[in-house]
Amino acid sequence: MVSHSYETHKTSSEINEETERTMWNSTTRMMVAVAAVTLMIFLSSASADDVVALTQNSFENEVGKDRAALVEFYAPWYA
Numbered sequence: 001m002v003s004h005s006y007e008t009h010k011t012s013s014e015i016n017e018e019t020e021r022t023m024w025n026s027t028t029r030m031m032v033a034v035a036a037v038t039l040m041i042f043l044s045s046a047s048a049d050d051v052v053a054l055t056q057n058s059f060e061n062e063v064g065k066d067r068a069a070l071v072e073f074y075a076p077w078y079a
Contacts, residue, residue: 052062063069
């Protein structure tokens, strides 16, 4: 009885493609993780002390100064 052993051998280009694919996946995962941590730090940096209730009189003094401002407009009767 004759037995045949079929081994598949990868060419160097196939190995390179597989390595690049693996590196891309780990690089992508690392970039997503860094972006998520950065976003968490950014979002946690705002505190309740930074929140200002704006009125017609205080709007000009608070918005447009030397710092960025996120302004939320809402109608209290819809709340």
